Amino acid sequence: MAIAQKIKLTDYLPADCANGRTLWIDGEWQASADGQTFPTVDPATGLKIASISQGKAADVDRAVQAAKKASKVWADMDGMQRAAIMRKAAELIREHRNALGTLDSIDSGKTISETAGRNVEGTAAMFDFYAGVTDKIRGSVIDMGPQKTGLVEKEPYGVVGAISPWNFPMSNAATKIAPILACGNALVLKPAEQTPLSALLLAHILDLAGVPKGVFSVVTGVGAEAGAALVEHPDVPKISFTGSTVTGRRIAAAAGQRLKSVTLELGGKSPFIVFDDADLDAAASGAVTTVFMNQGQTCTSCAKILVARPLMAAFIEKCKEKVAGIKIGDPLDPKNDLGPIVSTVQLDRVRRLLAEGLACGSTQIELKADYNPLEGGNFIAPMIVTDLDPNSSLAKEEIFGPVMTIYPFDTDAEAYTAANDTEYGLAASVWTTSLSRAEIARRTIDTGIVWINCVHTLSFGTPVPGRKASGLGSEYGLEVVDNYMQLKTTVTMFGGYRGLF
Ligand code: ADP
Numbered sequence: 001m002a003i004a005q006k007i008k009l010t011d012y013l014p015a016d017c018a019n020g021r022t023l024w025i026d027g028e029w030q031a032s033a034d035g036q037t038f039p040t041v042d043p044a045t046g047l048k049i050a051s052i053s054q055g056k057a058a059d060v061d062r063a064v065q066a067a068k069k070a071s072k073v074w075a076d077m078d079g080m081q082r083a084a085i086m087r088k089a090a091e092l093i094r095e096h097r098n099a100l101g102t103l104d105s106i107d108s109g110k111t112i113s114e115t116a117g118r119n120v121e122g123t124a125a126m127f128d129f130y131a132g133v134t135d136k137i138r139g140s141v142i143d144m145g146p147q148k149t150g151l152v153e154k155e156p157y158g159v160v161g162a163i164s165p166w167n168f169p170m171s172n173a174a175t176k177i178a179p180i181l182a183c184g185n186a187l188v189l190k191p192a193e194q195t196p197l198s199a200l201l202l203a204h205i206l207d208l209a210g211v212p213k214g215v216f217s218v219v220t221g222v223g224a225e226a227g228a229a230l231v232e233h234p235d236v237p238k239i240s241f242t243g244s245t246v247t248g249r250r251i252a253a254a255a256g257q258r259l260k261s262v263t264l265e266l267g268g269k270s271p272f273i274v275f276d277d278a279d280l281d282a283a284a285s286g287a288v289t290t291v292f293m294n295q296g297q298t299c300t301s302c303a304k305i306l307v308a309r310p311l312m313a314a315f316i317e318k319c320k321e322k323v324a325g326i327k328i329g330d331p332l333d334p335k336n337d338l339g340p341i342v343s344t345v346q347l348d349r350v351r352r353l354l355a356e357g358l359a360c361g362s363t364q365i366e367l368k369a370d371y372n373p374l375e376g377g378n379f380i381a382p383m384i385v386t387d388l389d390p391n392s393s394l395a396k397e398e399i400f401g402p403v404m405t406i407y408p409f410d411t412d413a414e415a416y417t418a419a420n421d422t423e424y425g426l427a428a429s430v431w432t433t434s435l436s437r438a439e440i441a442r443r444t445i446d447t448g449i450v451w452i453n454c455v456h457t458l459s460f461g462t463p464v465p466g467r468k469a470s471g472l473g474s475e476y477g478l479e480v481v482d483n484y485m486q487l488k489t490t491v492t493m494f495g496g497y498r499g500l501f
Contacts, residue, residue: 012099022053024216025066026066033062040107041194042106045374046377056225056226059226060188061229063217064159064235071156071184073212082135086134089127093205094124096120107169107195109341109342109377111333112331120170123202137154140152147495149491155487156486158186158237159238160236160484162188162241163240163241167298168294169196170198173198175476183484185484187215188219190218190227193222234258237261240483241262242299242475244266244267245266252264262473263471263483264471266426268466271306271428274315274431275412279433292382294338303403305407306419307409324370325370326338340374343378347380362394364385369382386405388407412440420446423468427448427450446468458476460477461478463476
């Protein structure tokens with residue numbers, strides 16, 4: 001029997017919630033208005049974990065009305081008060097490390113070493129970082145000459161709608177919750193239907209930390225119902241979304257009709273360039289990390305690997321050696337590095353892209369990872385593919401699975417052309433010991449992030465700004481204050497006003 005079956009949800013979540021009332025609205029666990037539920041499934045075993053309330057427009061409306069009322073209480077607190085509550089939340093997140101990690105692992109298939117390790121730590125640190133921002137938000141004074149003062153202030157939007165994906169359930173939710181709260185907004189979160197569990201425990205933790213009732217709500221449900229209702233709700237002036245480009249376009253179009261502000265973190269087809277002067281071992285370590293971490297289900301994954309032709313064979317050998325050390329199996333076993341893919345839908349998509357690529361003449365290189373799939377789970381072994389047809393869907397689409405695609409190049413110009421030959425513009429990773437190459441790469445590659453001799457190296461202070469089809473606006477950094485607050489200009493005259501008429 002898989003370990004996941006031994007988990008009793010009441011050990012991890014408040015009893016009402018664990019027993020199927022999974023909407024957290026106005027400080028209470030509630031069922032959906034029509035009582036409908038959907039299952040969340042353990043991707044490591046295919047077994048149902050829990051029944052989740054299927055929130056719809058009426059439920060979203062209850063959450064938004066509560067948020068609207070509570071947003072005033074939250075915005076009227078001074079920054080220091082909000083910061084204290086957010087710091088308390090960070091402390092409680094660390095105290096709930098095991099529960100948060102376990103919920104994310106059984107729901108998403110991510111390994112417990114990752115979820116209870118760097119994901120919980122990152123989630124707590126996200127609250128600490130933005131607690132430090134909330135009392136430092138400033139406006140400005142504009143010089144308008146004598147008798148006039150121009151003030152520019154930042155005001156919260158009121159209620160923000162946040163829609164999060166399944167690939168880093170807890171971390172991606174926190175990436176929205178912490179800055180949105182820090183800026184004095186209330187928010188309604190719609191977590192991904194595949195992975196709602198950790199958001200429910202986060203709701204409980206924020207309640208314990210002292211976030212006033214109604215300021216943070218969670219409406220579980222499916223995208224086309226709860227997600228769409230949040231985007232369409234007239235009292236939600238701002239939407240923050242992370243997910244696929246297809247859904248991002250749909251949300252941007254709906255928000256555009258209603259003239260709402262949107263922040264979008266979307267997909268990518270990010271390049272990884274290994275020049276002939278690169279530190280080959282470090283580059284191979286970076287390539288194996290970026291392609292295979294989280295089973296390839298990472299939006300900033302730089303999985304389009306471009307290698308200087310003379311290095312191709314040696315680079316592939318090094319990648320094979322590094323893959324041999326990866327342990328794949330039960331996500332709840334702390335020895336494992338990787339688990340299954342999140343859902344059968346995603347697994348089928350990866351297999352389809354791979355089959356299409358191979359049908360177009362690609363070559364699959366055999367790899368020997370320590371691969372121990374569980375029965376009934378969505379497991380797939382890592383693979384490297386070469387000789388790709390650049391017009392195949394495997395070469396063009398975001399794969400979101402453990403597939404490393406490698407292309408040789410002969411000149412630097414060829415590498416840059418291939419790197420920019422995509423509708424996406426999220427990230428790039430470049431490996432070279434030449435300062436001038438690094439500088440040229442940084443200026444030539446049209447992506448929001450360029451990593452030089454590293455990959456996925458970020459801090460909370462570094463924005464993640466997707467370009468082209470990879471997004472609008474950015475997350476992380478102090479820049480998010482501009483996402484989650486609106487400007488107000490006030491001009492005051494000290495007498496002497498003369499109008500045109
Ligand atoms: P995937 O296709 O991999 O499931 P999505 O980008 O569709 O990824 O999902 C990311 C998030 O967007 C999830 O929370 C999902 O429920 C939500 N979502 C999906 N469709 C819509 C929609 N039409 N409106 C709002 N949210 C949506």
